[in-house]
Every structure is written in structure tokens, then in C-alpha cells.
Amino acid sequence: MSKLFKYMKAYWKTIVVIVAILIVQAYCDLSLPAYTSDIVNIGIQQGGVGDRIPMKIAQEDMEKIKLFMSDENVQKVEKAYEEDLDTYDKPAYVLKKSMQDDEDQMSKLSDIMGTPMMLTSGFESESDMTNQIKDQIIEQMKSSAAAQREAAQAAMAAQGAGTDAETQAAMAAQGAGTDAAAQAAMAAQGAGTDAEAQAAMAEQAQAMANITEDTSMFDIMKMLPEEQRLQLVDKMSEQMDDMPDTIMEQAAISYVKTAYDHLGINMEKLQTNYILTTGAKMLALAFLGMLASVLVGLLASRVGASAGRDLRGQVFNKVVGFSNSEFDKFSTASLITRSTNDIQQIQLLTVMILRMVLYAPILAIGGVYRVFQTNVSMSWIIGLAVIIIVGVVAVLFTIVMPKFKILQNLVDKLNLVTREILTGLSVIRAFSTEKYEEERFDKANVNLTKTNLFVNRAMTFMMPVMMLVMNGVSVLIVWTGAHGIDEGQMQVGDMMAFIQYTMQIIMGFLMLCMISIMLPRAAVSASRVDEVLTSETIIHDPENAKKLPVSGKGVVKFDHVSFRYPGAEEDVLEDINFTAKPGETTAIIGSTGSGKSTLINLIPRFYDVTSGKVTMDGVDVRDISQHTLRDKLGYVPQKGVLFSGTIASNILYSDPDESKETMEWAADIAQATEFIDEKRKGYDSDISQGGANVSGGQKQRLSIARAIAKRPDVYIFDDSFSALDYKTDVTLRKALKEGTSDSTVIIVAQRISTILHAEQIIVLDDGKVAGIGSHRELLNSCEVYQQIALSQLSAAELKKDLEDTSILGKEDR
Numbered sequence: 001m002s003k004l005f006k007y008m009k010a011y012w013k014t015i016v017v018i019v020a021i022l023i024v025q026a027y028c029d030l031s032l033p034a035y036t037s038d039i040v041n042i043g044i045q046q047g048g049v050g051d052r053i054p055m056k057i058a059q060e061d062m063e064k065i066k067l068f069m070s071d072e073n074v075q076k077v078e079k080a081y082e083e084d085l086d087t088y089d090k091p092a093y094v095l096k097k098s099m100q101d102d103e104d105q106m107s108k109l110s111d112i113m114g115t116p117m118m119l120t121s122g123f124e125s126e127s128d129m130t131n132q133i134k135d136q137i138i139e140q141m142k143s144s145a146a147a148q149r150e151a152a153q154a155a156m157a158a159q160g161a162g163t164d165a166e167t168q169a170a171m172a173a174q175g176a177g178t179d180a181a182a183q184a185a186m187a188a189q190g191a192g193t194d195a196e197a198q199a200a201m202a203e204q205a206q207a208m209a210n211i212t213e214d215t216s217m218f219d220i221m222k223m224l225p226e227e228q229r230l231q232l233v234d235k236m237s238e239q240m241d242d243m244p245d246t247i248m249e250q251a252a253i254s255y256v257k258t259a260y261d262h263l264g265i266n267m268e269k270l271q272t273n274y275i276l277t278t279g280a281k282m283l284a285l286a287f288l289g290m291l292a293s294v295l296v297g298l299l300a301s302r303v304g305a306s307a308g309r310d311l312r313g314q315v316f317n318k319v320v321g322f323s324n325s326e327f328d329k330f331s332t333a334s335l336i337t338r339s340t341n342d343i344q345q346i347q348l349l350t351v352m353i354l355r356m357v358l359y360a361p362i363l364a365i366g367g368v369y370r371v372f373q374t375n376v377s378m379s380w381i382i383g384l385a386v387i388i389i390v391g392v393v394a395v396l397f398t399i400v401m402p403k404f405k406i407l408q409n410l411v412d413k414l415n416l417v418t419r420e421i422l423t424g425l426s427v428i429r430a431f432s433t434e435k436y437e438e439e440r441f442d443k444a445n446v447n448l449t450k451t452n453l454f455v456n457r458a459m460t461f462m463m464p465v466m467m468l469v470m471n472g473v474s475v476l477i478v479w480t481g482a483h484g485i486d487e488g489q490m491q492v493g494d495m496m497a498f499i500q501y502t503m504q505i506i507m508g509f510l511m512l513c514m515i516s517i518m519l520p521r522a523a524v525s526a527s528r529v530d531e532v533l534t535s536e537t538i539i540h541d542p543e544n545a546k547k548l549p550v551s552g553k554g555v556v557k558f559d560h561v562s563f564r565y566p567g568a569e570e571d572v573l574e575d576i577n578f579t580a581k582p583g584e585t586t587a588i589i590g591s592t593g594s595g596k597s598t599l600i601n602l603i604p605r606f607y608d609v610t611s612g613k614v615t616m617d618g619v620d621v622r623d624i625s626q627h628t629l630r631d632k633l634g635y636v637p638q639k640g641v642l643f644s645g646t647i648a649s650n651i652l653y654s655d656p657d658e659s660k661e662t663m664e665w666a667a668d669i670a671q672a673t674e675f676i677d678e679k680r681k682g683y684d685s686d687i688s689q690g691g692a693n694v695s696g697g698q699k700q701r702l703s704i705a706r707a708i709a710k711r712p713d714v715y716i717f718d719d720s721f722s723a724l725d726y727k728t729d730v731t732l733r734k735a736l737k738e739g740t741s742d743s744t745v746i747i748v749a750q751r752i753s754t755i756l757h758a759e760q761i762i763v764l765d766d767g768k769v770a771g772i773g774s775h776r777e778l779l780n781s782c783e784v785y786q787q788i789a790l791s792q793l794s795a796a797e798l799k800k801d802l803e804d805t806s807i808l809g810k811e812d813r
Contacts, residue, residue, distance in 0.1 A: 007311060007526070008350060011303045018299050018354050019362075021292050026362045028289030030370050033500035035282045039275060040493030047267055048274030052110045052252045053117075054259045055100065056084065059091040061120075061259050067221040068116035068233050080109055089264035114248060115237050117255040123218065124258070300354035308347035315339050315532055323539040324606050325566050330532065333416035338532055341411055342525035349515070349522035356511045364508035367501045378480050382502055385473045389509045392465050397520070400458045403451055404520035410448040417444045466510050473502055538566070539605050545625040552617030553582040554632060554713030554744040556603060561612035563595075563602060571610065572598050573767045578760070582713070585737070585745040587755035589788065590764030596748045597638060599764065600716050603746070604630050616714070634707035636720040638748075640699035642691030647676055648683040650691075650702055654710040662709055669739040670705035671724075671732045672698070696723040704732070714744045721747075721754050729754060752792050761785070 008015065042050040057065075062081070066074050081093035099105050221229055261267055319326075319335055330338075371379055421428065421437050428437050481495035556579070563573040573595050580586035588596050601607050602614050605621055613620045621629055642650050651666055652658045663683065667673050675698055679685040691699045700723045707715060721729050733754065736745070749755045756775050763771040763778060763785045771782030778785040 007307050007346060008303070008353070010310070011306065014299055014303050015354065018296055018303075019358055021296050021299070022359045022362055025289050025292035025296065026359065026366050028285040028292065029363065029504065030366045030501070031285050032282055032289075033497040033504075034370065035278050035285070036500065037491075037493035037497035039278050040496060041491045042493075043271060043275040043278060045491065045493070046250075046253050047257055048271035049253055049257045049260065049267075050274075051256050052249060053095070053106070053113050054256045056088070056092050056094045056263060056265075057081075057259045058088070058263050059083075059093060061262055062093050064120050064124075064218050065113060065116045067218060067229070068119045069112065070230055073112045076112060077109070080105070090262070092263055110252070114252050115233070118248065118251040119233070119236060121251060121255040121258065296355060296359075300351045303354055304347045304351035307350050308343050311343045311346065311529060312339055315343070315529060318533055318535070318537075321537055321539070323537065323608075324601065325538050326535060328566075329535070331412070331416060333419050334412045335532070336419075337412050337415050338525075338528050342528050345522045345525040346529065349519065352515050357515050360508040360511045364505050367505035367508065371498060371501045371505070377484065378477060378498060381473055381476050381480065382505055385469055385502070385506055386509060388469050389466065389506070392462060396458055396462055400455055401520050403455050404524055407448075407451055407455065407521060407524070410444070410451055414441075414444045414448050417441050466506075470503060470506055470510075473506065474499055477502060539608055539626070541625045542623055545628070546619050546623040548619055548624060548628065548632065549617050552713070553742070555582065555615075555617050556580040556586075556714055556744055556746065557615045557618075558599075558602075559613050559615065561602065561609050561614060563598060563607060564610045565607075571767060573602075576612070576769055578762050578769070578772055580714075580744050580746050580760070582744045583741060584759040585747060585755075585757070587747045587749055587758035587761045588764060589749055589752070589755060589761060589785070590770075591784075591788070594764040595767045596764055597718055600718055600746060600748055603714070603716060604633050604635060632713045634710045634712035634715045634743075636700075636703050636707045636715075636717045638718040638720065638722075640691065640696070640703040640720070640723075642687050642694070642699055642702060644689045645687055646681075646683065647679075647685050647687060647702065650687055651683075651705045651709050653706050658709060662711075663705075665739075666705040666709035667702075669708050669732070669735045670701045671728050671735070672701040672705050675701075697725070697728070700724060701728075701732070704736075708736075708739060712743065715740055715746065717745070717747045717749075719748045719750055722750060726753065733757070752789055763788075 038050070042048060054061075062077075066077070069077065080096060080099045082096055084092045084094045087094075099109070221232075257267065260270070315335075315338060319330075319339075322330075368379075368382070371382060417440055421441060428434055477495065477499050481490060481498065484490040485492060485495065558576045558578050561573060561576040562571050564571045576599065578586070588599060590596050598607070602609055603616075603621065605626060608622060613622070615621065616624070616629065616632065643653070648663060649656065651663050664673070667676060667683075676682055676685070687693065687702075691702070694702070700720055704717070704720055707717075721732065724732065729751075730753075737757075747755055747758065752775070755761055759774065761771075761773060761775060761778055762769060763782050765784045770784040771778050773781065779789055
């Protein structure tokens, strides 16, 4: 996983933008359930009224509410509202704008007005419960009046004969059977109270006497002094303390609806406007979420494509810099798989990480936050679902992860077999081994298929489990929520929102689980790509590269050179010493496996020497940059390699801007003009991939022409004349001698006829120099060369070249 993030590090700015857009998308997605809940709860059930206190209220309704408040709270409410005598059918109070925008003040007002509104609503409805409370209050007031009469009588008895005129009048009234007001006045007088208290008590007593069953509760509350009234409100509030908050809230909203209706507001229009407004907000959020989703998809795709492009470029540049040792470590089929299939896996997962993996935790965290705002009592359901999902994923990973590590190796194997069969198809047909190769391919294909099927079957088990979890959670929420709704703890819309939030949270985890299907394989792919990128290249440029002398002509010298392949126990080449000079042809010959090709591969640094040194113009090739060194070389490999394009593009491969004359000159020396002129398009004739549409000899001649067109200081021919007939070989070597007279020519050959006229011939035998000299000198001095000559030349040819015919005598014996 760390390697995947390492490849994404270069695009951190775009990733930051993606995260920001994902937060916007999550906000949109998480807001929709809340609006759905509002439409159900407020728009449908509450008639479009969502205010817990009235924004506007008729003055007569406000006066009723005040009856259930303390004088201090009445003052606070009056400060919050202002009169409006013109807007509505009745004189009204309107909540000040400054209060509407202040959530703290709105909350305080809600606490002050909540219970009074509920009591007012209850008494206006004249329900059985409120009628019982009213009857109890009337009984209490009548009992209080009776007590006051008894107090008045006791006061008169205690007064005696010394009362003043006023008291006497009261007693007279008492004796005449006057009403309770007079009795109260007498009681007050007897207690020595002042005139104001006497009047109040008289008024109260008169009011008590006038109470009937038709007297409204609000009239009764007006009769009571503040202290008694507040005590009564406190007792009624205590009875409502055990009621759930949702019921209290619904009661408050119900009162607000009634207050609006009393004020003449069109409630049907209010409900319609609320639903349409909320629906428009939902549409806007949905559109914004869609826009964010599209934008994230675009940016994620660009990052993924860019990461894939850069990785392919890095792998290609790394592979191009490989020495033959690295190519021995990584097979061609494996490098192709790593450059294509593995990078494709990384690219696809990069898109998924940016599009889904980053979004999942944002959505899950936001969903959890919203859930705790909706209803905490059911949050355990989410925890249960998450535990089940994590458990399922952990089990699947334990089973499947080892198979992912095998999968990419099986892809390598299949590519290898396919490549071998396709490239060797002619040999397969010639030896009639089609059946064997089909079985070999079928075995690799079946092994890959079985592993893929195992992985896919295991992973497909996850989706039904996830759907079962999601559906089970939905049922559990509905079952639990139904009880909550029945008990008044939540509303239908809240349950609907909780279901949606829970599904979003589970979907977040589900997205992570879907990514988990791809993650192990991509992680293996990332490791395989990283293995190529971090592999140590044996051949590398020096930190302070030296420059070749300007006057240098291409003198190549092997100075006590030995070479051993990495990991090998013995040297392939041992103590090689010779110098190849400009204007001369240096030939290398020896039996198969003697190290000829390895020797010349040390010059362009396809390998580096183990000991000794190879110099060019006196400078160690290891001290020269590879580009500078190879720019001086014209290399023709043993197997002619052509690239798809045209004959002209292949000849001018080193410099496409080279002149046409140079191209024709090189083709003429390489004896390629003859077959090129026969083609209808000449030099513009197409060359298929690998040069499959030309013969082996034509391929070699075009490879030679490519090296000649470069005009290098040093020519290296690695057995590049083997596919030529004798006549073409002789003509080509003669033309080559003339065209490369100022250059150093090094030829590896199997045929003595190719190197007869070389100024210097190095004979290799088992990695060691068996002899150095001209053809005639070696025939007389080198036994290894003599044996090669006897196997290839006729007696007449040998007689012509030998001064000492002892070799012929050996042959006769």
C-alpha cells in the first residue's frame, strides 16, 4: 500500500483538490436525508410549520400565554416581540429580526414559552385532562372562599363592642346575610389590613363567588394573584416533566399552527411553499453532488492516467538502461507484464482510491455525526453492522490474499508461453509439435483460470453478505424505530433519515470492501513494478565523466581484461590483451562458447570487465558516459534486428535527418541496393515488426547498412555475415574495406573466409587468447586456428596460403 501512495505523491496538489471536492459531495449526500426528514416531519405532519415558538402571534393569544408566565418572563417575551397592527386581520406581535437570527436567544425563548404554550393549547382544546384540572382549581378556590368566610366570622367575634362605624356596618351586613365580598372585607378589617389589601381581598372573594362551570380557565387564571398562579403553573409543569421531548416539541408546534391559523395565515399555502422550497433545495444539492462526482471522476482519471504514463516511462527508461545482467534477471515476458498489466492494475486502483477510498471515510464520519444528531439511541445498530462487515472482510482476506501473490506470476507464465509459441511457430510446425505446445499453453491458461475463479468466487461471496447486512440493518432500524415512534421518542421522518444515514455509512464500508478486492492484486503489482524501478543497475555513468580526446580516431585496447558473469564461479574471459587500430580490421574467431560475443560486448559496456580495462583512445570506457561511448560505435548484432517502419527509417535509425545520399551510400556498401530497388516503393517499403517480411540475409544487410550510415569511429560486427552467400560476403567485405578505411573494424566470425584479409586475427579458446596474428601467421603458429582452417578450407586454399606445409602432412597422416 505504501508503494501505491508513493506513486501518487507527485500529484498531491490535485489530490488535495479532490479531497476538497469529495467533502462537498459528502455534504450534499449527507444533507439529503435531513431534508427528506424535514419534508415528512415538518412539511407533511406539521403542515409546513417548523418553528417551536411563533414568529407572529395575535395579541389576544399572547395575553393567554402570559397568564402562565412569571412577570420576569413576561418582560423578556415582550422585549422579543414588537407590535404589528396592519399586516394581519388582528392586532399581532411579530418576533424581532434580531431575535430570529440569534440561536441562543431563540432557544431561551423556546424554554420560556414552551410550557405556557402547551398549557394554553391544552386548555383551549378543553380535553378531559384540562377539564379535570379546571375542576380541581375551582374546588380549591371555593374551599379558599369558605376558609375566608370563617376567618371573617372569627374576626368579628374577636372585635366585640368597640368597633368603629365601618366595622359595625360590616357586621350588620354579616348579620343580614350579605355575600362573600362583604365577609372578606370584614375579615380584612378584623385583621387590621390596609385599604388596598382589603379591596384586593374583596375583589378576589367577589370573583370566586362568580365562578361557574362555564367560566374559562383563562378567566380563572386572571383572578388568581401572581404567586398563586405561578404555584399552579409549577404543579402542572411537574406533571409534564416525564413527557418525552418530542411530544413537548410537537405540542409547541401544534400551538404555533393554531396561532398562525387564528391570525388568518393561509396554512395550506404555507405547507405547499415549505414542501416546494425544501424540494428545490434537495434538487440543488443533488445537482451540486452530481457535479462534484463528475469533477472528482475526471480529476481521479487524470491522476490515474498520469501515474500510469509516468510509471510506464520510468520502467521503460529503467529497462533501457539495463545491462545484459539485469535482462538475465528479468525475463522479457515478465518485463512486458510489469509494464502493461501490473501498471494497469496500479492505475485502476489509483482511480478507485481517489474516487472511492478517500470518499468512504468522509461519508462514514459525516454519517456518524449526522446519526448522533438524529437519534443516539439506535447508534448501536451501526456498530453491529460495521463489526459484521469487518469480520467478513478479514476472513476473506485471510483466504484470498495468498492467491493474489500467485496470480501475477501465473500471468507472467502465460505471457512467456504465448510469446515462445508465437515467435517459434515455424519451428513448431516443422517439428509437428503443435499438440505439445497446445498442452503447454492449456496448462498455463488453466492454472491462471483456476486461480482467478477461486479469487472471484471468494470475493463474490462478499456482496450477498453485504446485502444481507444492509437489509437486516434496515429491518432492525424499522423495528426499533417503530417502538420509538409509538413511545413518542422520535418521528417517522427521523427514522427515515436514520435509515438513510446508516445505509450511507454501510455503503462507505462497502466501497472499501469493493476496493479490497482489487487492493491485494494491485499491491502485488506495485511491488513487482517497484522491484524493477529499485533494481540496482550494474552499468551506470560515472559521476564525473571524462571526454574522449578530440584527435582520437577510435583506438580500442584490451588491457589484461578478465570477465565473469554475476554469480558465476569461473571467468568467461581471462587476461585478454590486444589493440584494434583505425584503418585495420581486427577479427575474432574461435569455437562455439569460446567467449567471442562476450568479448565485444565489453566495448559498448553491455557488461563491465571484472578486472583489467577496455580503453578507447586511451580512456577507460567506464570513465566515459554511455551515450558518448556508444555514439562512437557502429554495432551490428549477431541476430539482425529491424524495427517496424520503412527501409529508410531503419537505415537512418541513428539520425533520421541524415541525407538521402548517405542512406544510399550505406545501402550500396551493405549490398542491399539490389533487393531494395526491386521493391515497388524502394526505400519507402514497409518493414514489419522484427523484420518478418524480409529474409535473414536481407535483414543482416540492412543492419550493416544502418551501422555504416552512422559513420562511427569503431565498427563492431558480431558474426553479422553468417546469413550471406559467399559471393555477397566477398563483395560486401571488399566494399566495406573501402568505405571504412579510416575506422576501426572489429569482426566476430565463424567462417575463416570472412576474415582472411584481416590485419589482425584474435583466436579465442575457452576464454583465453590462443593466438594473435594474420591468417598466414596463425596457420603456421596457432594450433587452434589450424584446426578451424582444416575444417573449413580446402587443401588447395591452404597450399596457397602456407609457407610450411607441415599442417598438410598432419592432415594426410
